[in-house]
Amino acid sequence: MKQEVVVNDLVIRFSNVNGTGSASANEMFAKSIFRMGIPVTPKNIFPSNIQGLPTWYEVRVSEKGYLGRRDGIDLLVGVNPQTLKRDINSIRPGGYFVYDSSKKLHEEYIRADINYIGIPMIQLAMEHYAKPRLQQLLKNIIYVGAVVTLLDIELEVVKQVIAEQFEKKPKLIPANYQALELGVNYVKENLEYPLNIRLKRIDAVGDSIMIDGNTACALGAIYAGATLMAWYPITPSTSVAKAFETYCKKMRIDAETGKKKYAFVQAEDELAAIGMVIGGNWNGARSFTATSGAGVSLMNEFIGLSYFAEIPVVLINVERGGPSTGMPTRTQQADIISSAYASHGDTKHVLLFPSTPAECFEHTVKCFDLADRLQTTIMLISDLDLGMNNHMSPPLKWDDSQKYDLGKVLSAEDLEEMTEPFGRYLDVDGDAIPYRTIPGTHPTLGSFFTRGTSHDEYAKYSELPEVYLRNVDRLAQKWDTAKTLVPAPEFYQEESKNSIGLIFFGTTVYAAVEAMMMLKEEGIQLDAMRVKAFPFHQEVEDFIAAHEQLIVVEQNRDAQFRTLLINELELNPARLLSVLNYDGTPITAHHITKHIKNQLTATV
Amino acid sequence: MSYDKPKFHHPLLKKNKVGYIKTDYEGVISTLCAGCGHDSISGAIVQACYEISLEPHRLAKLSGIGCSSKTPTYFLSNSHGFNSVHGRMPSITTGANMANRDLIYLGVSGDGDTASIGMGQFVHAIRRNLNMVYIVMNNGCYGLTKGQDSATADFGSVSKAGSDNPYQAIDLAGLALELNATFVGRSFSGDKTQLVPMIKAAMAHPGFAFLDVISPCVTFNNNAGSTKSYSHVREHIESTSIFDFVPKEEEITIDYPEGESAELELFDGSKIQLSKLAPDWNPTDRFSAVNRLHASKARGQILTGLLYINTDSKDLHGKLNTVDKPLNKLTQEELCPGSEALEKVNASFR
Numbered sequence: 045m046k047q048e049v050v051v052n053d054l055v056i057r058f059s060n061v062n063g064t065g066s067a068s069a070n071e072m073f074a075k076s077i078f079r080m081g082i083p084v085t086p087k088n089i090f091p092s093n094i095q096g097l098p099t100w101y102e103v104r105v106s107e108k109g110y111l112g113r114r115d116g117i118d119l120l121v122g123v124n125p126q127t128l129k130r131d132i133n134s135i136r137p138g139g140y141f142v143y144d145s146s147k148k149l150h151e152e153y154i155r156a157d158i159n160y161i162g163i164p165m166i167q168l169a170m171e172h173y174a175k176p177r178l179q180q181l182l183k184n185i186i187y188v189g190a191v192v193t194l195l196d197i198e199l200e201v202v203k204q205v206i207a208e209q210f211e212k213k214p215k216l217i218p219a220n221y222q223a224l225e226l227g228v229n230y231v232k233e234n235l236e237y238p239l240n241i242r243l244k245r246i247d248a249v250g251d252s253i254m255i256d257g258n259t260a261c262a263l264g265a266i267y268a269g270a271t272l273m274a275w276y277p278i279t280p281s282t283s284v285a286k287a288f289e290t291y292c293k294k295m296r297i298d299a300e301t302g303k304k305k306y307a308f309v310q311a312e313d314e315l316a317a318i319g320m321v322i323g324g325n326w327n328g329a330r331s332f333t334a335t336s337g338a339g340v341s342l343m344n345e346f347i348g349l350s351y352f353a354e355i356p357v358v359l360i361n362v363e364r365g366g367p368s369t370g371m372p373t374r375t376q377q378a379d380i381i382s383s384a385y386a387s388h389g390d391t392k393h394v395l396l397f398p399s400t401p402a403e404c405f406e407h408t409v410k411c412f413d414l415a416d417r418l419q420t421t422i423m424l425i426s427d428l429d430l431g432m433n434n435h436m437s438p439p440l441k442w443d444d445s446q447k448y449d450l451g452k453v454l455s456a457e458d459l460e461e462m463t464e465p466f467g468r469y470l471d472v473d474g475d476a477i478p479y480r481t482i483p484g485t486h487p488t489l490g491s492f493f494t495r496g497t498s499h500d501e502y503a504k505y506s507e508l509p510e511v512y513l514r515n516v517d518r519l520a521q522k523w524d525t526a527k528t529l530v531p532a533p534e535f536y537q538e539e540s541k542n543s544i545g546l547i548f549f550g551t552t553v554y555a556a557v558e559a560m561m562m563l564k565e566e567g568i569q570l571d572a573m574r575v576k577a578f579p580f581h582q583e584v585e586d587f588i589a590a591h592e593q594l595i596v597v598e599q600n601r602d603a604q605f606r607t608l609l610i611n612e613l614e615l616n617p618a619r620l621l622s623v624l625n626y627d628g629t630p631i632t633a634h635h636i637t638k639h640i641k642n643q644l645t646a647t648v
Numbered sequence: 649m650s651y652d653k654p655k656f657h658h659p660l661l662k663k664n665k666v667g668y669i670k671t672d673y674e675g676v677i678s679t680l681c682a683g684c685g686h687d688s689i690s691g692a693i694v695q696a697c698y699e700i701s702l703e704p705h706r707l708a709k710l711s712g713i714g715c716s717s718k719t720p721t722y723f724l725s726n727s728h729g730f731n732s733v734h735g736r737m738p739s740i741t742t743g744a745n746m747a748n749r750d751l752i753y754l755g756v757s758g759d760g761d762t763a764s765i766g767m768g769q770f771v772h773a774i775r776r777n778l779n780m781v782y783i784v785m786n787n788g789c790y791g792l793t794k795g796q797d798s799a800t801a802d803f804g805s806v807s808k809a810g811s812d813n814p815y816q817a818i819d820l821a822g823l824a825l826e827l828n829a830t831f832v833g834r835s836f837s838g839d840k841t842q843l844v845p846m847i848k849a850a851m852a853h854p855g856f857a858f859l860d861v862i863s864p865c866v867t868f869n870n871n872a873g874s875t876k877s878y879s880h881v882r883e884h885i886e887s888t889s890i891f892d893f894v895p896k897e898e899e900i901t902i903d904y905p906e907g908e909s910a911e912l913e914l915f916d917g918s919k920i921q922l923s924k925l926a927p928d929w930n931p932t933d934r935f936s937a938v939n940r941l942h943a944s945k946a947r948g949q950i951l952t953g954l955l956y957i958n959t960d961s962k963d964l965h966g967k968l969n970t971v972d973k974p975l976n977k978l979t980q981e982e983l984c985p986g987s988e989a990l991e992k993v994n995a996s997f998r
Contacts, residue, residue, distance in 0.1 A: 323743025
């Protein structure tokens, strides 16, 4: 099977058993490729399990910089007997299967159209290491050494990454180097290398970083001045909390006293978590929580209180596969409607949709400013793919001249200078946002009673129809103010030229951008818009108005984003087609192009 | 609707140390039923705050949902208030307390709010030793929804509709003791002499101070056969001690009988002065409090008074080791690590 040499364009998949230390070995592999200046996208496809279930780690390498998932696996390292059959079948014809040849592979696993590369991984490990746990861990490094050699990855780079990984446990470095060499030498002594698919150093990553979205969100919260994080463990949001604590310990300790300039409270459930966030923000400390769809369901009552009593809340929703417990370790964009309209009664909430870790950082900061400005719940809608996988991203940016927007808060001096009585829910300047006071501000001025019951401009309880209407109509007007404050969409053309417009948001961007290039090569030209926020910015409306046909690409079954557009902008549903992906894996460009072509054929 | 009280008052009314008269601590006119125990508790709160010369803006009052949770509008109108959602006052208070450790947090709840829907938040606030006063206005029934039994209704207690309660009661004071709450007291809305100093002591306590206050519902649970009626409580009440709270720098004026008296110094220098009525009870010995509580219950009696105090209480801020300055007073300069630090973070991800 002679094939032409393909450089810097491949998909490698590792098939492992959860809890065997494979994730860190695989991460070092991906990091080494990044260090060679080649754009790379790793995806950890893991189970809701601590030990024993199948787990995969997929690495896409793309010199052109496409960072979405790609169909077709070029090389698969299969060390999980449970999934052998399925793994072998997933390899593209002509691809490579790297397996542990310590035992002979049974005939039923032999496909004529792929290449088999046997490495006696466990045998080598057992020959060199006495402890079973060490054998298991270093077996992973042995296959990394083998694959590195097969793909012509620079060994020195891998060694450097290993050294950094074990910076705090340097005793482990020699054993890892030895295991790496075992894999390298086995290939060199027994096999032909490198393969026709291989890597070569280029300079295509610039100043990018490799970071997961959850860490970027946590850093955003620290930079935004959050002093209280209240949270309850739930995959895939837990690492936001972990990263917040980790970086606070580095960045938020008072140098003199060693005391903490933050409070980190693990709540008893999601209800308490958001309750604490409401209490903290009510009392003037920037507070936030991170959760996933199931947690947002539990937080619904409090989200309504935040909306109606006008208390800032920042909520990071890292979506996972629903409904119910759903697929806790798989990705979806399926909390659009439940987030946008969370809670009973007439409510609407501001949502921001980051696409990259850099945007996770920037938008988290923005969430705090918007929450304080608009005095309501602001949700950052991330997803498992963005939150938990490392992404090649522009660096995180902070401008030292930027100042927090703490919104309309009255100080003791402001209160004393006022000529009219303070009205907590009184719109004094036409933006429908009233001034608030923080408890303890002034001995006799500015106190008010916060309540989830209907209230007048002075926070007094009232069920009078006209009072209720004035209040809820002002909240609707505040929504119009929100439209002017949220980020504008991003466009992928200077001006709209085509009759068809593609709409997407969040992590769909990676596959969508690649799909547009693929379609362009086939002569299908589309305009495109990435929406960054709800309520929809005026420019979203303008783009939709400028196109006869729109295709909304999203990752849920019910086309929730399309529904939101139709509902909020009063669009004719016939104008909006859908491309949907909801199997729990990140959407691919092939999936998008295939369905767009199908849709276009069907409608022509 | 809420109705403000008239502001005029007798010009000679005595001002306290911070220059306020007692009516400055009142709220709007109560809309609870005439004779409701809750109004007496509100009165005791007003009295206590006036007597300890609290500046009203140094306190935040929070509540959940129910008759009891309406009361924060009926006292301390110069304090910020928060009537939140059913059973969730503890979490709001936790967040508020984290934001500003310098204020006094007074949480008011009911038996439905605490013993049923809010049980989870109640026990976890105890577990964290959140620095707050938590008052349950306990009437054994759901008044606003017309008198259903609550989880604190005693086994066999007869409702207004005439049925016996077939379920065991949750004893909130007993539960608080079991969970190691650092201050536990029980009182009766009709016993201001005991309740007022207990509220003062609870406010001085640096940690979770729980007060279970039996507060009869005149409309739905004051009938014959109810164990939370005025007459039943009056006939079955007993007390651990005669109790007084002495603020810092004030003289102890009451004489207690020799041998039975005890004095406990609180964190801020104030003192609890008490004369024991129960010889086998010691206020700083949790087991003696649990035993005493069970002994009274076995005799069908309601034990009131200070039940337990831990004078070595470390609150949630202490456990978390947060800075002394309230978190809501920290400025951007103190909180934002700046671009240089972020560049280092970026470098660590290359």
